[in-house]
Every structure is written in structure tokens, then in C-alpha cells.
Amino acid sequence: MEKSKLITYSIPNPIPRNKDFSVNVRTPGGDWKELDVLVVKVDMHDVREAAMASFDFYCEVEVEVISHRSFIQKVEIRPHSAGILLDTSNQERLQFTLTQPQKLSIEINGDRFHNLHLFAKEIQSEQPDPQGAGVVVIDPGIHRTEMLVERMEIGIHTLYFKPGMHHIEQVLLNIPSGMSVYLAGGAVLVGSLVCDCVTDVKISGRGLIYLADFGRFSAFRGVRIMYSKDIEVSGIAVIDPPHYSIYLGQSERIRIRDFESFSTRGWSDGIDMMSCCDVDIDNVFMRNSDDCIAIYGHRWGYYGDAKNITVKNSVLWADVAHPTMIGTHGDYHGEGTLIENILFENIDILEHHEPQDGYRGCLTINAGDKNIVRHVSYRNIRIDPFELGRIIDIRVIWNPDYNPVPGNGIEHVEFDNIRYRGSEDVVSSICGFDEGRSVKSVLIKDFYRNGVKITGASEGKVNVGSFVSDVRFE
Numbered sequence: 001m002e003k004s005k006l007i008t009y010s011i012p013n014p015i016p017r018n019k020d021f022s023v024n025v026r027t028p029g030g031d032w033k034e035l036d037v038l039v040v041k042v043d044m045h046d047v048r049e050a051a052m053a054s055f056d057f058y059c060e061v062e063v064e065v066i067s068h069r070s071f072i073q074k075v076e077i078r079p080h081s082a083g084i085l086l087d088t089s090n091q092e093r094l095q096f097t098l099t100q101p102q103k104l105s106i107e108i109n110g111d112r113f114h115n116l117h118l119f120a121k122e123i124q125s126e127q128p129d130p131q132g133a134g135v136v137v138i139d140p141g142i143h144r145t146e147m148l149v150e151r152m153e154i155g156i157h158t159l160y161f162k163p164g165m166h167h168i169e170q171v172l173l174n175i176p177s178g179m180s181v182y183l184a185g186g187a188v189l190v191g192s193l194v195c196d197c198v199t200d201v202k203i204s205g206r207g208l209i210y211l212a213d214f215g216r217f218s219a220f221r222g223v224r225i226m227y228s229k230d231i232e233v234s235g236i237a238v239i240d241p242p243h244y245s246i247y248l249g250q251s252e253r254i255r256i257r258d259f260e261s262f263s264t265r266g267w268s269d270g271i272d273m274m275s276c277c278d279v280d281i282d283n284v285f286m287r288n289s290d291d292c293i294a295i296y297g298h299r300w301g302y303y304g305d306a307k308n309i310t311v312k313n314s315v316l317w318a319d320v321a322h323p324t325m326i327g328t329h330g331d332y333h334g335e336g337t338l339i340e341n342i343l344f345e346n347i348d349i350l351e352h353h354e355p356q357d358g359y360r361g362c363l364t365i366n367a368g369d370k371n372i373v374r375h376v377s378y379r380n381i382r383i384d385p386f387e388l389g390r391i392i393d394i395r396v397i398w399n400p401d402y403n404p405v406p407g408n409g410i411e412h413v414e415f416d417n418i419r420y421r422g423s424e425d426v427v428s429s430i431c432g433f434d435e436g437r438s439v440k441s442v443l444i445k446d447f448y449r450n451g452v453k454i455t456g457a458s459e460g461k462v463n464v465g466s467f468v469s470d471v472r473f474e
Contacts, residue, residue: 004028004059007123009185009206011036012142018051020069021116025055026062028097040262041212041240042113043319044289045353047264054119054237054260056185056206057098065116066093067108076107079315079348081382103260103285103315105350112351119260119285124206124235127182134179138207140186144171172224175201183207183236194224195231195251204234212240221247222261225254226302234258241268245288248273250302257282264289264319272296274329275304275337282310287317293344294322297330297337297371305338310345317350321359326376327367328397332405336370345379353387361393361429362386363415367407368397374411378418385422392418392428392462396437406433411440419448428460432467439467445474 004027016039024032035053042050055061071091077084082104086096094106098120106116130137171191175181177198183189187207195201209222222238225231226249237260238245245261245268248254254276261270261284270286272294273279286292293316297306316323324344330337344363354360362383367373383391394413398406409432420426432438444462447454454460455473464471 002059004061005057005123006030006033006061007056007185008033008035009055010140011038011186011208012140012188014142015188015210018049020067020114021051021053022066022068023053023116023118024064024066025057027057028060028062032064037116040117041264042262042287042289044264044266044268045320046113048113050113050115050117052117052119052262054121054206056121056123057101058123059099061098061120062095063098063118063120064093064095065106065118069114070109073109076110078105078107078350078384079382080384081348103283105317117285117287121206121235121258128180135182136179137182137184138187138189138205139184142188142190144190175203177201180204183209192221192224195226195228196224197227198231199229201228201230202232203236204232205236207236209236209238210240211238211242221245223247225249225251227251229253231255232257237261240264243267244269244272245286246271248276248279249300250275250304252277254279255282256280256284259284261286261288263287266290269294273306273309274299274302275306276309277305277307279309281314282312284314286314287319289320290318291322291325292316292318294325294328295339295342296328297339297369299329303331305340307338308341310343311347312343312345314346315348315350318352318354321354322364323349323352323362324364325361326365327371327373327407327410328369328399328402330369330371330407332369332403334370336372336408339371339373340375342376343379344377344381347381349381349383349386351384351386352389354389358399360389362389362391363418364393365410365413366393366395366397366399367410368399368403368405369407370405371407372409372411373407376412377414377416379416381418383418383420383422386426389426390428391420391426392430394430394439394442396431396433396439396467398433406437409437409440413442415442415444415447417446418444421450424450426461428462429465430462430468430471431465434467437467438469441470442468443472443474447473
């Protein structure tokens with residue numbers, strides 16, 4: 001019989017603790033180990049302090065969660081696809097067993113804003129040799145980017161944005177080609193990691209990029225990848241960046257896996273990509289106060305089509321805006337951008353809340369700026385009850401705030417096994433712009449609302465507007 005293993009990490013004391021929960025873990029029959037439970041702020045509309053804890057394990061682990069904020073009347077552990085079974089007879093604590101890695105939200109008495117985010121991760125099979133060539137290991141402790149310059153043997157750059165934009169000083173640590181940067185468990189980096197015009201870079205570990213008003217620097221984004229190839233980001237988390245958690249521009253062959261993100265600022269998207277190709281995103285947990293995953297064409301200094309992008313086996317929680325978004329920005333000065341071959345698969349959507357009508361949709365394609373979006377698939381998507389928004393939103397748009405011109409069209413979109421449970425009032429929308437900018441060929445099969453299989457647009461509350469052709473339900 002395989003022997004269970006367990007690894008926990010100590011987070012430096014200056015990082016704020018959350019006192020609402022105590023969390024203990026152990027291998028079966030072993031001694032309990034207490035986890036550090038951190039504050040993670042959530043929801044820019046009304047910023048509150050939720051909790052986060054994490055550990056690594058192999059084979060089997062027992063978890064004990066003690067609630068200090070309130071007595072336990074009911075408990076919900078999401079995503080429900082994790083299938084966690086527990087005894088709720090005790091009003092102060094709950095216990096359950098995990099046999100595989102999970103990224104969970106533990107919600108006491110229906111409170112989604114003071115909840116516990118528990119990340120039970122797989123033990124890393126490979127860790128870089130600290131003495132190896134091209135390796136930098138960031139040890140446990142708090143590190144600012146300026147403290148790492150000598151170890152990286154490269155310069156540090158401080159950039160300033162033009163007045164009227166963000167007014168945020170940005171401290172960057174540029175990573176050269178061929179280097180591996182490993183953030184050990186318990187390492188906290190205050191600053192941004194940047195891959196700019198480089199190849200073959202790996203960022204990994206169990207550490208945090210922590211950007212929540214800590215110290216005299218305020219870094220702008222967690223990880224920036226620009227004009228680069230063959231980049232991997234794995235195992236780390238980004239906490240409360242002023243802007244994107246991971247920012248991708250005109251890059252290709254990018255792999256992001258086992259990643260977590262929390263944000264509460266305006267435009268603090270999770271993972272956004274402009275003109276990128278061959279991107280694989282796997283096993284991420286995103287709780288953001290803007291789009292969790294956004295796929296665009298041209299924007300700012302990034303040019304070219306966006307192709308071959310996969311997001312799978314992940315949990316998305318949009319306190320604001322879209323869990324998934326495709327298509328807003330493109331090359332409106334030229335012929336537009338082609339965005340194609342996009343797959344979202346095996347996704348749990350835990351929240352979607354957007355007061356503005358023009359920015360609603362869990363599964364959203366809004367083609368603007370002469371973009372053509374085509375060959376997009378959504379498979380095995382589970383959507384929990386959400387506060388405000390739409391399930392599906394497929395539109396060719398002209399949004400004056402972001403689009404100088406409308407998009408050119410959307411075609412060949414497939415929804416397969418979409419399961420929504422929640423309010424019966426929630427709708428979906430499919431709409432073109434004009435005869436030359438239309439939506440063509442949308443297949444919706446195995447679409448369920450509260451367990452009822454949908455066989456037509458009216459039954460599924462899918463509003464099919466003008467300039468739309470070939471919408472099929474199977």
C-alpha cells in the first residue's frame with residue numbers, strides 16, 4: 001500500500017493572517033499540522049477579507065476546518081464536481097478526506113465573501129538544483145525585486161505610466177532566456193516577474209507574488225510575458241495585483257498550470273492575452289474583479305492573430321465581469337485580427353456578477369475592432385448560481401468605450417454539455433451587428449438548466465437576435 005505524504009509551508013509573519021478559520025491537516029493516523037491561513041481580499045464592489053490556505057500531499061490527507069467567525073449551520077464546498085463528503089453535525093468544525101489534489105471554496109452558512117479557499121496541491125516531482133546553471137531559487141521569506149537583482153545578474157527597471165492612465169510605479173525583475181526561477185514554498189515576492197523578448201523560461205514553485213499594498217513599491221502586474229516563446233508558469237499564486245495577474249502579449253508556446261489568482265482592483269483581470277498563439281492553461285483557480293480569462297487580438301504594441309488556445313480543468317470566479325471573454329480588441333487600423341481554435345473544457349464557474357448590461361456573460365464572445373472569431377468550443381462547463389449576468393453572450397459589437405469600429409463576424413461556435421443551475425430568469429444572447437457582420441453556425445447540444453435538457457432557444461431563454469444564421473440545438 002502506498003504511503004501518504006504531506007508538506008506544509010510557513011508564510012512570513014508580516015503577511016496578514018485571517019482569523020476566521022483554523023485549518024489542520026494530517027496523513028491518516030498522523031499528527032495534525034496547522035496551516036497558515038492568509039487574508040485574500042475579494043470583490044471590488046465591496047472589498048472583504050476572505051481566507052486562503054494551501055499544502056501539498058500525496059495519496060490521502062485528512063482536513064479539519066474550524067470556524068471562528070460563526071457557528072456552522074450549513075456548509076457548501078465548491079466546486080460541487082469535487083464531490084467532497086463531510087459531516088456537518090459539529091457546529092464549530094468540519095472534517096473531510098481528500099484523495100486527489102483539489103482547489104476548493106469552503107463556504108459557511110452561505111457566505112461566499114468570507115469563505116476559505118483551500119488549495120490541496122500535488123507534491124512537486126521535480127525541483128531545480130539551486131546550484132544548477134541558469135537557476136535562481138527564491139528561498140522562504142519576503143523578497144523585493146531590488147533585493148534579487150544581484151542574484152539574477154541583471155538590471156532592474158522602474159517604469160512610469162503616462163498621466164491619465166494608472167500613476168503606478170512598477171518594479172520589474174526581467175528574466176533572461178534559458179533561466180528557471182523557483183519560488184519555494186513560504187517565499188513571498190513583492191514585485192513583478194517579466195519575460196520580455198526571451199525564450200525558454202520557467203517560473204515555478206509554491207511561493208506567492210504578493211502585491212496587496214505591502215512595502216513602498218506597488219508592482220503593476222504579477223507576471224508579464226511579452227514577445228516571448230516557450231515560457232512556463234506553474235505552481236505559484238498572485239495576490240491582489242493592481243492590474244492583470246498574468247499578462248501575455250504577442251507570445252507563443254506558453255504553458256500555465258496549477259496557478260491561483262485573487263484580485264480586487266479595477267481592470268485586475270486574471271490571465272489576459274493579446275495576439276498570442278499556442279497557449280495551454282490547465283488547472284487554475286481565478287477569483288478576479290474583472291475578466292478571469294480574456295483572449296484578444298491586437299492591443300497596444302501587440303500584433304498578429306490569436307490561435308490555438310486551451311483552458312481546461314479549472315475553476316473561474318468573476319466577482320466582476322466575465323469568467324471567460326473572447327474578442328473585444330483587434331487591429332482596427334488594418335484588416336482586423338483572426339481569433340480561432342479556442343477551447344474551454346472541464347470548467348467550473350462559481351460566480352459572475354456584472355451590473356453593466358454590456359459586459360455580461362459567463363461564456364462570452366464579443367467580436368469588435370474588425371475581429372473575426374471562429375472555431376470556438378465550450379465543453380463540459382458547470383455554472384453555479386450567480387448574482388447577475390448571462391449564461392451565454394455571443395455578439396458582434398461596437399462598444400464606443402473600447403472599439404473604434406465593429407467586429408467582422410463570429411462563426412462556428414459549439415457548446416457541448418453546458419450545465420447551469422440557478423435562477424430561471426437568467427437569459428443568454430446571440431446577436432450579429434449587420435448583414436456583413438453576422439453570427440453564423442452555433443451548435444448548442446446537451447445544454448441543461450436546473451437539470452432540464454434544453455431543445456430550443458425559447459425553452460432555454462436564448463435570445464437570438466438579428467443577423468444570426470444556423471443556430472442549432474441537439
